[in-house]
Amino acid sequence: MRTDNYLSGVTIKNFFCLCGLLLIVGSSLALTPAADEPKPAEEANMFPIPDGTIDELFAFINTVKTTPSAERNREAVVAHLKAQVKAVVAVCDRIMELNPDEQQELKALMERLSGYAVLSQADESAAELLNGLFKQYEKDERPAVVQLIGGMRLQMKASEFFRTPDAAQAKFIDDLFLFIDTHGLDQRTVSIASSLGEALENSVTPQLGAVVYERLAKALMKLNNPALESQVQRMQAIARRLALPGQFIEVLGTTAEGEDFDWASYRGKVVLVDFWASWCGPCRAEIPNMKAQLEKYGDRGFAIVGINLDNTINEYQNYVDREELTWVNLMSQDESERGWNSPLAVHYGISGIPTAILVDKQGKVISMTARGGELNRLLAELLGSADDDTPAQ
Numbered sequence: 452m453r454t455d456n457y458l459s460g461v462t463i464k465n466f467f468c469l470c471g472l473l474l475i476v477g478s479s480l481a482l483t484p485a486a487d488e489p490k491p492a493e494e495a496n497m498f499p500i501p502d503g504t505i506d507e508l509f510a511f512i513n514t515v516k517t518t519p520s521a522e523r524n525r526e527a528v529v530a531h532l533k534a535q536v537k538a539v540v541a542v543c544d545r546i547m548e549l550n551p552d553e554q555q556e557l558k559a560l561m562e563r564l565s566g567y568a569v570l571s572q573a574d575e576s577a578a579e580l581l582n583g584l585f586k587q588y589e590k591d592e593r594p595a596v597v598q599l600i601g602g603m604r605l606q607m608k609a610s611e612f613f614r615t616p617d618a619a620q621a622k623f624i625d626d627l628f629l630f631i632d633t634h635g636l637d638q639r640t641v642s643i644a645s646s647l648g649e650a651l652e653n654s655v656t657p658q659l660g661a662v663v664y665e666r667l668a669k670a671l672m673k674l675n676n677p678a679l680e681s682q683v684q685r686m687q688a689i690a691r692r693l694a695l696p697g698q699f700i701e702v703l704g705t706t707a708e709g710e711d712f713d714w715a716s717y718r719g720k721v722v723l724v725d726f727w728a729s730w731c732g733p734c735r736a737e738i739p740n741m742k743a744q745l746e747k748y749g750d751r752g753f754a755i756v757g758i759n760l761d762n763t764i765n766e767y768q769n770y771v772d773r774e775e776l777t778w779v780n781l782m783s784q785d786e787s788e789r790g791w792n793s794p795l796a797v798h799y800g801i802s803g804i805p806t807a808i809l810v811d812k813q814g815k816v817i818s819m820t821a822r823g824g825e826l827n828r829l830l831a832e833l834l835g836s837a838d839d840d841t842p843a844q
Contacts, residue, residue, distance in 0.1 A: 497531075498538035505549050508542050512562055515539055529573045536566040536577070557595055560588065564603050594634070601630055602639040609643050613654070620659060628666045636670055644670075648686075652693060657819070661693035688800030695799075695816040700724065700808065702756060704794055707767055707782040712756075719812050720752045721833050723821055726796060726806040728760040729770035734805040737822055738774055744830055745778070751834040752812065754778065760804060762790045 498515050501507070515538045520531035543559040551559065564584060570577035588600050605627055612623060627647075631640050644667040651660030668686040671679050702714045702724055723741065727734035745755060757780035761767040767782060781795065788794055795801075809821035809829055818829055 497534045500538065500541050500545060505546050505551055505555055508546050508549075509555075509558065509562075512539050512542050515542070532573060533570060536570045539563070539566045553593070553595070557599060560584075560596070561599060564599075568603070568607065598634045598637060599639075601634065602637065602643070605630060606639065606643055609647060612647065613650070617656075620656075624659065624663060624666070628670065631670050636674065641667070641671075648689070652689065657693040658696065661690040664690035664693065685800060688798060689802075690800075692799040692801070692819075695808065696819060698816060699814050700810055700816050702758075702781070702795065704758075704781040705784055707759060707764065707771075707780045709784055712779070712781055717754055717756065717810075718814055720754045721748075721812060721830065722810045723753075723755045723826065724758065724808040724810060725755060726758045726760065726801050726804050726808075728790075728804060729766050730761065731804050737805055737807070738776070740823060740826065742776075744826060748830050748834050753830060753834060757781065758793060758795050760790050760793050760796060760801075 498518075501511060503511070515535050518535070520528045522528070522531075539562055543563045546555065546559045564581065567577050567581035567584065571581055585600060585604065588596055591597070591600075608623055608626075612620060615623070624647075627640070627644060631644070634640075644663055648660050648663040648667065651657060651663060654660070664686040668683045668690065671683050671686070702712070704712050706712055725734075725737075725741070727737075729735070741755060745753060747753075755778040757776075757778060759767050759780045759782045761770075761782070763786075764782070767780070770776075771780070781793075783789060783794060791797075791801075793801075805822060806819070807821040807826065808816055809818040809826065811817050811833065817833075818825065821829060
């Protein structure tokens with residue numbers, strides 16, 4: 452997500468909500484305006500603090516947070532952000548003067564923490580104010596305060612996750628789930644964990660994403676909430692997929708022709724397991740290269756197994772006949788298990804296609820992105836160049 456868009460009106464509201472706020476904040480905020488950018492207008496008195504009840508003051512905070520900057524250049528946006536945070540903090544001070552109950556006090560504390568956290572991305576002095584607020588409440592033993600302060604600290608550390616060494620990343624994951632085990636799940640910690648898992652899913656270390664999803668699923672299971680069952684199963688499936696590199700993959704099911712599929716018969720071959728559908732443009736775009744590689748390497752031990760996600764047999768068969776596809780495709784005979792409900796797609800948490808998984812002769816996954824030139828490179832490495840007479844051993 453681009454930081455300049457992130458600081459616009461609507462996304463500032465999302466940031467203040469604390470739902471994964473710091474996971475998507477980068478370190479690339481440009482604070483130095485270009486020479487030709489106009490200087491921002493004075494916004495110090497942009498949000499005069501009104502009189503009112505505590506509920507009315509909280510409503511005013513929401514108005515402040517959702518008021519966009521009138522100018523779009525960097526300096527003006529940052530100045531507007533500072534004015535917003537200054538107003539929010541002042542309103543929180545006013546609320547504390549009105550003898551709030553504990554829930555209202557916690558809400559005001561959260562607003563203040565959130566404001567300083569946002570501003571600290573653009574102003575170092577805000578980071579000092581944030582740390583001071585942490586210290587002010589760090590000895591408060593009320594469970595809700597402990598969870599709020601601890602969760603906020605974890606959120607801030609999460610923003611640095613991908614800029615830390617591998618050991619530090621593993622430690623953060625341990626710290627996060629130790630905190631969850633000790634204090635329980637809340638919206639903030641669920642957001643931190645799920646956002647981190649999603650980010651790791653598309654990173655160079657997806658196996659860490661598997662760890663996060665698996666541990667979050669276990670934490671959710673402890674809640675014994677039937678409404679969360681499908682979410683838990685989905686996380687477990689994604690974890691299963693992310694853990695595949697270097698591991699054996701099971702490919703079970705029925706072929707489109709209604710026959711039992713024999714995965715064991717493919718042992719000793721390099722196999723492309725391709726999740727695809729005829730309605731998927733990128734899937735269709737891969738077909739010519741897949742056919743070409745099968746022609747080159749089929750005699751050397753390369754095979755393709757398709758996992759088709761079409762909704763009907765006719766859609767699948769019409770495409771197969773037209774394109775003259777020769778490899779086996781798995782497709783359930785049960786209409787309720789087609790499309791995204793394909794058993795293997797559900798089992799491995801497949802949410803996007805094509806998903807092209809390359810399996811070596813021993814049956815272990817060596818690539819989760821075996822498409823185009825990457826597939827060609829891997830086949831040449833595993834089976835020898837198609838221009839050579841001698842295949843790789």
